[in-house]
Amino acid sequence: DHLYLLEDFTVCHNTELATAILLAAKNNGKRGGFLADRISLCTQTSERFDKYGLDHGMMQASHWRFRPSELVQVCSVQTLARRQWPEMSLIVVDEAHVLNDVVKKKLAAKDCYAIGLSATAVTPGLGKYFDTVVNAPTTNRLIEMGRLVPLRYFACTAPDMDGVKVVAGEWDAKETDKRALQVVGDVVHEYLQNGQSKKFIGFAASIVHAQELQRQFIASGINVATYTADDQPEDRAEIVQEFKKADSNIRGILSVEALTRGFDVADVEVLILARPLRSSLAVHIQMLGRVMRTFEGKFEAIVLDHSGNVARFWKACNELFENGVSELDDGKKKEKKKEAAADKEKEMVKCPHCRAMHMPRPSCPSCGHEYPRKAAIEHVPGTLKELVATGNPALMRKMLWPQVCSIVLEATPD
CATH class of the missing domain: 3.40.50.300 (P-loop containing nucleotide triphosphate hydrolases)
Known part of the structure; x- marks a missing residue:
């Protein structure tokens, strides 16, 4: 090789x-x-x-x-x-x-x-x-080693992408831009509510979208710069140098994709995702990586998701963070793998109280909200009856069928 x-x-x-x-x-x-x-x-x-x-x-x-x-x-x-x-x-x-x-x-x-x-x-x-x-070492191992900080995700208002035309695997740029512009006010409001005035970077659907976000952030008293193809290279360099300062007067930088590569400001603690992606997992992960570098006093990074990308790429992203890449894609179309039972246990959970998104667990890691426990056995009130005689087919399937399968598996030789 x-x-x-x-x-x-x-x-x-x-x-x-x-x-x-x-x-x-x-x-x-x-x-x-x-x-x-x-x-x-x-x-x-x-x-x-x-x-x-x-x-x-x-x-x-x-x-x-x-x-x-x-x-x-x-x-x-x-x-x-x-x-x-x-x-x-x-x-x-x-x-x-x-x-x-x-x-x-x-x-x-x-x-x-x-x-x-x-x-x-x-x-x-x-x-x-x-x-x-x-x-x-995989992303999760690096987090365990203290070489990267973990991410805390929040599901925020996102544009409705239903019915948007697909072009070369991604949503039509003009229609995406139009729908993303409808939630600009929510993006600014969410940062004011949950951004804790921390340094942030954000990814917009287009240059026009980034400029409108900048306008509304500045109108709210937050100094924000753009880092796009419309900005001169020397201006972009000066913006990043200023942003790197501990006492920088720039609180956030907005981009479309330019910041996904070669951007290294470790003390950024908030990521705003406002660019909906349909299939570009690699771009999504690059965006997340911009805020995961360690810095003194930084213990986590907050992701305010106004794109729907976190939910959209949840399983694929967590699989990559845990296991890395086993083989490279050769560009050939492959059959879709059947979802294993273990994969279903990795479904995303969204807290009804604080909107934090996380892996299944008894309580929300962000606000502590406890989820109701699911009973393993359904108790039907009333007179005790023989299961077969209950006249409840759904209950019979739920209770009887697993037992039948267990008996068959035990009786079947290897």
């Missing part, structure tokens, strides 16, 4: 892993490259390499650090598309769940070793470009 995909959920920065990998290659006299599809990611990686003393060059348009003789190169994918690829023994592909066509072509050639780094190796089609998936 030449192509490996490393599944890692946010705690080990991709650049930390890349530094160790490429340093080992350099020490062996091999040429290696780190590939990223955003200038901000290239800059972030170069700074991290400097931190650890890894000499490198930059393959990025008009960059002052153009040093083709260095064994290690940080490469902008867009620049590689316009230039001839340098000879490399190893490439490390950042954010491998969003492969550029140029990188896909390189991986398909299999003329060097390649390692992809991703927190969401569930993206459809990755199995066509990588041979093997290697799991780091």
Whole structure:
């Protein structure tokens, strides 16, 4: 195997892993490259390499650090598309769940070793470009180890997506935007009620939606910035730098998808989901990962769900958090697996008092509300009668059939 995909959920920065990998290659006299599809990611990686003393060059348009003789190169994918690829023994592909066509072509050639780094190796089609998936500790294990903080979910007002046309697997963008705009006031109100004035990031359905959310947050006295394609790169960089300050005057940043990659502000404690997704599990998980990094005094992250995504991806998300990725999707349609009895026990529970969403348990972990216990046996008041003579077929099926099955299983040889 030449192509490996490393599944890692946010705690080990991709650049930390890349530094160790490429340093080992350099020490062996091999040429290696780190590939990223955003200038901000290239800059972030170069700074991290400097931190650890890894000499490198930059393959990025008009960059002052153009040093083709260095064994290690940080490469902008867009620049590689316009230039001839340098000879490399190893490439490390950042954010491998969003492969550029140029990188896909390189991986398909299999003329060097390649390692992809991703927190969401569930993206459809990755199995066509990588041979093997290697799991780091799963998300739940990292939470247990104190390397990530747990999430506390709340089901808030969300747009009704019934009847929205589906385009390429997702809801029509214009109609989604229209419906999301109808609950803007609820998003602001919910943060004022439950956001505890903590730093937050939010994901909107569109740029227009993000701008309207910003307008209403500011009208409520909360300074919020946007981080979208409409904002200039230098403005976006300044916004993030200001937001990182402990005493930042920016309380929240709103984006559509730009913040799902390369965003690292560990003291963010609230996530607002206002972008409904129909099938993009990988994007949903990337959004959750933005608020799970640890920080002094941070014990959990609050998710205010105005999208319906938490319920929509509940089982798939919890399965990934618990078990990681067992195999890569090769893009071929697969038969839907039958739901096992154990899976039914993982159904989402929504507290009727505080609207917290959680795994089944006797009481709500958020507010302590106790759920009524379900009796294992149904007691029917009245005169004691023989079960077969009750004239209650439903009760007979419920009580008698499991006993019959048990007797048959005991009597049947292996």
